[in-house]
Amino acid sequence: MVENDYKVRLEIFEGPLDLLLYLIKKTEVDIYDIPIEKVTKQYLEYLQLMRMLNLDIAGEFLVMAATLMLIKSRMLLPAEERAEQQARDETEEEEPRWALIRQLVEYKKFKDVAAHLGKRELMQEQVFPRHGGGEIETGSAELPLGDISIFDLINAFNETLKRAARRENLREIFEETFSVSDKLEEILWTLSEKGAVRFHDLFAHAASRGEIVATFLALLELIRLKQIRARQRVHFGEIEIVKAAA
Amino acid sequence: MNIKPIIEALLFAARKPLSPKELRAVFTGGGDEKPDPALAGYKRVKEAEIAGAIEELKVDYINDDRSFMVAEVAGGFQIVSKPDFGPWLKRLLNVDRPQRLSPSALETLAIIAYRQPITRNEMEAVRGVNVDGVLRTLLERGLVKITGRSGLPGKPIQYGTTQAFLEHFGLRDLEDLPAIEELRRLEAKKQQAVPPPAPAAEPPAPPTPLPSGGNP
């Protein structure tokens, strides 16, 4: 699951919709009147190119290819069969071509807003409040904490597991699947609320071994991504998890 | 009883944008244990008077060609330096301003801003790609927050934009975004008319192997 979450994505296009918009713009056609055959051909050529460049193609690009192929095949149907198909589409679900067009139109609007936001961001970068926007010194400077090693973390984790084992004897054991990405969010959220959290507090209320493992994996992942840091005042002391400096 | 100088001092000293409401609270002295008698004469100041004084200040700074201005950000007012001096201030403060957002972060943020509260699946339906990583960045930067849970099956988490989002882009409020009404209406209509199409959200089955090349 972790690997999936962090699959490197194609940077050139933000996704299949972005690529499609690009192709439509390039061929200078109306978004409501896409020549499906032509666009599908170009789309598939792009995917080929991405393969040749050894770029990791996200699954979404392949799903879109399948959708385009489906639309194309329907358009190739003889007229009467197409009418039949359309009638069926109306009763069941939306015709895939219109669904796609609508999605493209909607996506394009947000893309335009994103461009607007990008401009505002640039402008805002030039503007400063008083004190450079920095916090005014509060005088309650944190004690300097030494960075700790991964082994310290694992030690702490072991402790937690041992304690959980004791707890599990008492409690019911719940068969649960805790997702690492949910835990990632919980940790980040907690940190954004509190700034720092004690290592053990993260596990204090864990209901099962599975949850502890998920939490721990999330911690490691966040450390790897340099989003958080683990620190310790004294050796073998309490480990503190803090947000990494921006 | 001129409130303009007081408001100027307040805006000047505040660390964050102040709304007319907050300014008014200063005049009415809410939360003061032992009210200072010297300040008592201002208890009845109205928000409209405050807004008027702020307007005057704005004009003052423009007429006097000061290097700062009164900006309206995130529902409040704040005195900030004019953009022209950005390069100088960067040099002085030696700031590493937070990195600019990537195009995909901006896109996702735009969707969240207009459609909040919104679940991850709903974002992915619009963007057509997975938003995990991007969403995490936005949460980490404090531009987006969890706002609750949807009533949909599985109770997925819902997200919305934060005060920091408005500040980052220098927006007065969400209405300050372009065509926000139009984009919202689109959504409302869609929900009435058709059942929500579930496009990219759940790719059905394994991605079909690609037919090689383009065939006519």
Next chain:
Amino acid sequence: MNIKPIIEALLFAARKPLSPKELRAVFTGGGDEKPDPALAGYKRVKEAEIAGAIEELKVDYINDDRSFMVAEVAGGFQIVSKPDFGPWLKRLLNVDRPQRLSPSALETLAIIAYRQPITRNEMEAVRGVNVDGVLRTLLERGLVKITGRSGLPGKPIQYGTTQAFLEHFGLRDLEDLPAIEELRRLEAKKQQAVPPPAPAAEPPAPPTPLPSGGNP
């Protein structure tokens, strides 16, 4: 080539008093890796010119009767608010400080404190009303945090109190809460004696209509 507006912007945004020497360093661009060509024309600005511009600014603020002034502090110059406004600024700090908790927030907080870890549904079962908004406030104020997930169907999130909670109420620890032992004993007895009170666990979470947008 007027340096006054630049100096004004610099003094305005600086984090500490700036000496003419420090201001000059900004003009000469010391320490810039890739000097901005737009700023290059000011390389030869002299300290005396800088001092002169500061003097002009001083006079400007006096003449315009601004609420701030250029003060000389610790060998440097700084724009500060005039002392006359001190009482107002003190009040502003009060307003800036988070407001008191509402009764419903307090009630919810008490339930969380005594029954943690506790899910939203369980809180609602005790309070008899939706706690969405209140819970969000408590989370935002850092008094409550997510502590995990319950083993109940749907794995609802569980909440508990934070260190800030203890600090806010001047408590040493949770045991310091009034009569917590008694309340717990009461609870324990109830669970032994009578079948668990149905309301707490059961209500299949009315698809909580979330108030749109973030709250203040």
